[in-house]
Amino acid sequence: MNETIRKLQREAERIASKHPVPEFYTRFKAPVSIARKLFFRHPGVLRLRAIVEPQFNEALGHGLYHSTRVSIDAAVLLFIEMDSAKMKPMAVERLMVLGIFAGLLHDICRGEENHAECGAERAEEILKHFPHLSKNETGCISNAIRNHEAFVAEGTSSQAKGPREWVQLVSDCLYDADKFRWGADTFTHTLWHMADNQGLCPRELIERFPWGMSGTVSIIETFRTPTGRQYGPEIIQTGVEIGKEIYRYLLQHYRDSNDK
Numbered sequence: 458m459n460e461t462i463r464k465l466q467r468e469a470e471r472i473a474s475k476h477p478v479p480e481f482y483t484r485f486k487a488p489v490s491i492a493r494k495l496f497f498r499h500p501g502v503l504r505l506r507a508i509v510e511p512q513f514n515e516a517l518g519h520g521l522y523h524s525t526r527v528s529i530d531a532a533v534l535l536f537i538e539m540d541s542a543k544m545k546p547m548a549v550e551r552l553m554v555l556g557i558f559a560g561l562l563h564d565i566c567r568g569e570e571n572h573a574e575c576g577a578e579r580a581e582e583i584l585k586h587f588p589h590l591s592k593n594e595t596g597c598i599s600n601a602i603r604n605h606e607a608f609v610a611e612g613t614s615s616q617a618k619g620p621r622e623w624v625q626l627v628s629d630c631l632y633d634a635d636k637f638r639w640g641a642d643t644f645t646h647t648l649w650h651m652a653d654n655q656g657l658c659p660r661e662l663i664e665r666f667p668w669g670m671s672g673t674v675s676i677i678e679t680f681r682t683p684t685g686r687q688y689g690p691e692i693i694q695t696g697v698e699i700g701k702e703i704y705r706y707l708l709q710h711y712r713d714s715n716d717k
């Protein structure tokens with residue numbers, strides 16, 4: 458990463474650290490800790506991580522950091538959205554692990570055209586090495602990946618033959634967990650990797666900023682789960698506030714600069 462972009466990312470992290478943590482992360486501490494435990498200790502998850510992590514392309518800002526956060530939030534959302542109190546703990550865990558699998562695999566084809574469809578197909582290939590997953594579970598994961606892109610109509614995979622309720626729930630939770638990243642993560646992480654990858658200088662960033670911010674806000678209308686609709690807007694709004702401060706910082710320091 459070039460020095461100017463790295464410096465801007467550090468400044469963005471400093472700005473972000475002054476903002477309060479969105480309520481989703483303070484209110485659901487218990488499911489967050491269950492999801493983290495599964496992500497860092499569940500044998501199946503560890504096996505999948507060992508396969509996919511070397512394939513991540515950090516340059517696009519959708520690598521390990523992004524996928525880890527999507528995986529954990531997808532599992533948290535699943536815990537909240539399923540009636541976990543009425544379910545057997547093993548069944549709750551199994552569905553959370555499906556959410557983590559979907560999160561780890563969802564951007565595996567990020568660099569490709571139609572990365573959602575490509576990712577769904579690649580995921581099915583990779584999941585063949587996980588015989589403990591049923592066909593329905595594999596179909597459920599690939600269906601969620603196929604439908605994770607914003608502003609694209611959802612389709613139904615012919616492979617997703619599990620109980621309808623589950624298939625939809627995993628898909629909706631993956632979508633919302635991925636879109637939660639359009640909050641603070643955009644400005645502490647993704648933006649700088651993309652800027653670096655595209656060779657953008659601060660002045661070019663300034664030119665694109667207002668357009669990027671309007672796209673960020675529009676995601677609020679698209680959350681798919683009740684929890685996402687309830688807590689997602691605050692997550693996005695926190696990102697917007699951080700973004701505004703970064704924009705002011707860029708204007709202050711780089712409006713007339715030719716820095717690369």
Ligand SMILES: [Fe+2]
Nearest residue numbers: 563564572605
């Ligand atoms: Fe994606």
Ligand SMILES: [Fe+2]
Nearest residue numbers: 519563564635
């Ligand atoms: Fe993503």
